[in-house]
Amino acid sequence: MITLLRRMWAMYPTERRGTALIAVGSLTTAVGEAALAVTVAGLMSSVLSAGRPAGWLVSAVVAAIVYVAVSAWTAHSVVVAARDRLDQTHRMIADKLPDLPMSWFDSQPTAASVALAKRAGDAASVAGHAFATAVSAAVPPVLVGVALLWFDWRAALTVLIGIPLSIGLSRFMTARSARVRTAEAEADRDVDDRVIEFATKQRTIRSSGLPDAGVGRLETAFARQHARSRASLRHALVGVNAGALVLGAALAVMLVLVAHPLDDVATTIAAVVIGANALRIAAAVPGTVLLCGHTVTELDAVAAMLSTPTPPDGIQTAAPTDRARPAIEMSGVRFTYGDETAPVFDGLSLSIPVGGLTAVVGPSGSGKSTLFKLIARHVDPGAGSVAVNGVDVRELTRSALSSLIAVVPQDVYLFDDSIERNIRLGAPAVDEARLRAAAGAARVDEIAARFPDGWDGRVGEGGRLLSGGERQRVSIARAIVKDAPILLLDEITSALDNHNQSAVDEVIDGLRTDRTLVVIAHRLETIAGADHVIFLEDGEVVEQGAPDQLLAAGARYADFHDQRSRALHWSIV
Ligand SMILES: Nc1ncnc2c1ncn2[C@@H]1O[C@H](COP(=O)(O)OP(=O)(O)OP(=O)(O)O)[C@@H](O)[C@H]1O
Numbered sequence: 001m002i003t004l005l006r007r008m009w010a011m012y013p014t015e016r017r018g019t020a021l022i023a024v025g026s027l028t029t030a031v032g033e034a035a036l037a038v039t040v041a042g043l044m045s046s047v048l049s050a051g052r053p054a055g056w057l058v059s060a061v062v063a064a065i066v067y068v069a070v071s072a073w074t075a076h077s078v079v080v081a082a083r084d085r086l087d088q089t090h091r092m093i094a095d096k097l098p099d100l101p102m103s104w105f106d107s108q109p110t111a112a113s114v115a116l117a118k119r120a121g122d123a124a125s126v127a128g129h130a131f132a133t134a135v136s137a138a139v140p141p142v143l144v145g146v147a148l149l150w151f152d153w154r155a156a157l158t159v160l161i162g163i164p165l166s167i168g169l170s171r172f173m174t175a176r177s178a179r180v181r182t183a184e185a186e187a188d189r190d191v192d193d194r195v196i197e198f199a200t201k202q203r204t205i206r207s208s209g210l211p212d213a214g215v216g217r218l219e220t221a222f223a224r225q226h227a228r229s230r231a232s233l234r235h236a237l238v239g240v241n242a243g244a245l246v247l248g249a250a251l252a253v254m255l256v257l258v259a260h261p262l263d264d265v266a267t268t269i270a271a272v273v274i275g276a277n278a279l280r281i282a283a284a285v286p287g288t289v290l291l292c293g294h295t296v297t298e299l300d301a302v303a304a305m306l307s308t309p310t311p312p313d314g315i316q317t318a319a320p321t322d323r324a325r326p327a328i329e330m331s332g333v334r335f336t337y338g339d340e341t342a343p344v345f346d347g348l349s350l351s352i353p354v355g356g357l358t359a360v361v362g363p364s365g366s367g368k369s370t371l372f373k374l375i376a377r378h379v380d381p382g383a384g385s386v387a388v389n390g391v392d393v394r395e396l397t398r399s400a401l402s403s404l405i406a407v408v409p410q411d412v413y414l415f416d417d418s419i420e421r422n423i424r425l426g427a428p429a430v431d432e433a434r435l436r437a438a439a440g441a442a443r444v445d446e447i448a449a450r451f452p453d454g455w456d457g458r459v460g461e462g463g464r465l466l467s468g469g470e471r472q473r474v475s476i477a478r479a480i481v482k483d484a485p486i487l488l489l490d491e492i493t494s495a496l497d498n499h500n501q502s503a504v505d506e507v508i509d510g511l512r513t514d515r516t517l518v519v520i521a522h523r524l525e526t527i528a529g530a531d532h533v534i535f536l537e538d539g540e541v542v543e544q545g546a547p548d549q550l551l552a553a554g555a556r557y558a559d560f561h562d563q564r565s566r567a568l569h570w571s572i573v
Contacts, residue, residue: 406480487518
């Protein structure tokens, strides 16, 4: 309970007033409830012993009014705070996501990010309610127990010992169940991931010739989730029942103690009634302790995501193209994925001139894609520097870097929206004429013409209604419309049909005239047409220069070229 209050206080600094209102309101409601129980007991005892009940009656009425008014106000504060906290949590996540390092996304299965947003919302809205419920279950019984000392010390003693015992036991069980609950949450996320995989990767599953393998993975995940949720439920039930058992035993002990010897019947009856009532209210404590524990676990997961260190943003807002300086320059770059793996680059230095087409070539795993990630600052080097137009990318603001560089990946993802809006993402404010010109340059107009709705035709989730080459052409149009002076393009490895291939070749030719085009090139035609080739192997630049020069040198690039040419002439007999 206190831990939950501390988490709410720390996570929502702007909502502290709401948190304080809930804390004060819950405590006041609890005091009002205890006062009502005690005054009713006094009234009962006074009536039974033919005393003067007027004083007790007035006190009971005042306590009832205070209790009802404050509890209504607290319930209202809880609802308002839940809504505000939900909004704020979504805002905090939305603000944080664009700044998170790409390594965070790489380390998370897709479902984990989806689940996080949902869990965050649930935990944020339930936090105030969980705290108020826990206070209303735990505090009134303790206050009543203290007041009972005035009526019957034996009843008081059983309440004051029984309740802490019950809470202590539940807390112990909750601490154990938190671990089981974390394991259950992992299994839930795994199921989400498998379902997403199963639903979106049907083509891969079917073309593997083993459709049962996909179902098998799904079934294994479901079985694990089932086992873990049963374990979690078992722990929760044991915790709740153990606490309730202690309270039941306390009630039995109270009845035995107050009856031997039975002194003042009226006072004893009143004491037993409110003592039993206090134990009944306290029976809700184990459940609320569990709810508070789960909410803290969820808030901690959100807090962990929010406190993920983000690469600091730079301050320089521009880096104009200057032909005297390289468009891209890397010096002494060291980069490792995670802590355990070998470095991809260890002291890499290279430079790419302004303008023309530079082809980055090399065997699989040599570091070509990682090079692009470093230039676009999707990752930062552990040592060394990456500069664009002479300015270290870490010095530039994110938006300045983004306006300098457009990236066209190999595996383009398009949003399930119209062709036009997918292109417009590159520059939302672009006018119609420029948008159409960019689409024409990337030969996307041909694609739009094929759709019954033309430019408004939806491309399906991920762009699944288009071929790989067509998706890349839409992505190129998006990059053209953005008008960045540097374009990084990862050429598609899979064979494109002739039409798509010539379209992409034409587009590449058009683009190299007025910007720096860097292509991870897989096709020999693209490499042969490049102005400059950088040949990477094992994270090092082993050769660079004009393609003809490299071929004539007869070294590593020439070998690679030879192998590729021979592979092209292979045929299945
Ligand atoms: N997210 C990642 N986490 C860990 N290691 C990675 C990650 N991405 C790439 N690697 C490793 O880094 C090395 C360089 O990978 P990279 O993708 O840059 O090579 P590449 O030349 O682009 O390969 P390909 O031509 O097959 O796409 C490889 O050993 C790869 O296994």
